[in-house]
Amino acid sequence: MRPEEGVLTSRGRAIGAILNLLTDELLIVCNGFPSREAYTLRDRPENFYMIGSMGVAPSIALGVALARPDRTVVVFDGDGNVLMGMGTLATIGAFKPKNLVHIVFDNEVYGSTGNQPTLSRTVRLDQIAKAAGYRRVERVLELDDLVYEAQTMLTQEGPSFLLMKVSELTDDVGRVEIDPPAMTERFRRAAMRGVSS
Amino acid sequence: MAIPAKQFVDRLQEIGFDFFTGVPDSTLGGIIATLIERRAYVPAVREDEAVGMAAGAFMGGKVPVVLMQNSGLGTSLNALISLNLIYRQPCLLLISWRGHDGKDAPEHLVMGQVNRSLLDLVRIPHRTVGDKTFEGDLQWAGDAFMKQRIPVALLITKGVVV
Numbered sequence: 001m002r003p004e005e006g007v008l009t010s011r012g013r014a015i016g017a018i019l020n021l022l023t024d025e026l027l028i029v030c031n032g033f034p035s036r037e038a039y040t041l042r043d044r045p046e047n048f049y050m051i052g053s054m055g056v057a058p059s060i061a062l063g064v065a066l067a068r069p070d071r072t073v074v075v076f077d078g079d080g081n082v083l084m085g086m087g088t089l090a091t092i093g094a095f096k097p098k099n100l101v102h103i104v105f106d107n108e109v110y111g112s113t114g115n116q117p118t119l120s121r122t123v124r125l126d127q128i129a130k131a132a133g134y135r136r137v138e139r140v141l142e143l144d145d146l147v148y149e150a151q152t153m154l155t156q157e158g159p160s161f162l163l164m165k166v167s168e169l170t171d172d173v174g175r176v177e178i179d180p181p182a183m184t185e186r187f188r189r190a191a192m193r194g195v196s197s
Numbered sequence: 198m199a200i201p202a203k204q205f206v207d208r209l210q211e212i213g214f215d216f217f218t219g220v221p222d223s224t225l226g227g228i229i230a231t232l233i234e235r236r237a238y239v240p241a242v243r244e245d246e247a248v249g250m251a252a253g254a255f256m257g258g259k260v261p262v263v264l265m266q267n268s269g270l271g272t273s274l275n276a277l278i279s280l281n282l283i284y285r286q287p288c289l290l291l292i293s294w295r296g297h298d299g300k301d302a303p304e305h306l307v308m309g310q311v312n313r314s315l316l317d318l319v320r321i322p323h324r325t326v327g328d329k330t331f332e333g334d335l336q337w338a339g340d341a342f343m344k345q346r347i348p349v350a351l352l353i354t355k356g357v358v359v
Contacts, residue, residue, distance in 0.1 A: 028253070048256070052279025056249035059241070060280075063253020063261075066239060067216065087242035088249075095239070181285040181346075188256045195258060 012171035055085030079120035093133025202227030219264030224293035244269030
């Protein structure tokens with residue numbers, strides 16, 4: 001049992017709540033179940049789903065954010081992913097892109113490979129993000145708080161880091177059915193909207 | 198005759214490359230100094246992070262370059278094959294060829310021997326920059342980048358660009 005454990009929200013519900021807030025924001029989703037859940041819950045052209053390269057989602061988001069400073073870029077990440085690409089917290093914290101919102105669904109396990117524990121049960125990823133230099137950092141346990149903080153972060157200067165503790169429950173979802181090159185083109189068009197070529 | 202770094206960067210920018218990230222190496226020192234001077238360089242902490250950033254920048258409309266020592270090819274291999282090659286996200290890899298001709302510190306010798314075979318194995322087209330052929334080499338990289346939409350690599354040996 002976790003010390004704070006009551007009844008934690010599932011990641012699927014948390015992802016659904018954030019997806020409902022989005023309008024034209026560009027979204028990068030890390031590999032594994034988060035991509036599959038986001039694809040099933042609310043697919044949109046502004047969503048880019050990763051199927052591999054674990055740990056790299058925030059660096060892709062940073063690249064998009066630097067290339068399109070006029071657009072808000074959101075990244076859905078997991079605790080295992082953040083731990084694998086932890087150096088990118090430093091790069092984001094140092095560069096401080098105002099238009100980047102990093103949302104971590106922390107279930108404390110590697111959910112796609114059989115729920116082996118990660119280190120996030122004892123290592124405070126939000127405190128690492130704060131020390132790295134993110135402008136806004138929040139850690140939440142309740143869905144209402146997640147929605148409130150996300151609404152704030154989507155409209156105010158970042159970089160922001162929002163960590164929500166979620167349960168290990170995984171929604172019954174299929175794989176992402178979009179061919180990867182087609183996804184690149186779809187996302188690129190969505191990112192380039194409004195730019196004359 | 199060595200190629201002055203400023204001339205090398207001029208040519209890259211003329212071709213259209215406009216987003217530069219990477220992890221430094223001494224062989225690439227002149228190029229990186231020029232890019233920093235022009236406020237055109239985003240330093241990364243790891244090569245796979247640089248490859249990810251380049252992929253994002255490409256989708257945001259940029260034409261990206263990733264600079265790295267050949268050891269970084271090992272670090273970024275998974276991102277290159279499970280992101281760039283699968284999603285068709287091009288970038289130019291400017292890779293310093295440490296351990297070329299077996300003359301370098303011990304940690305560079307194995308990668309120096311195998312870096313070209315490794316690129317062949319994962320089907321990343323590559324050339325080695327020559328001091329007399331560099332304009333053509335850069336043009337080749339730009340053309341291959343746009344046509345194939347996958348990473349292409351230029352290997353740079355010590356002393357060729359200063």
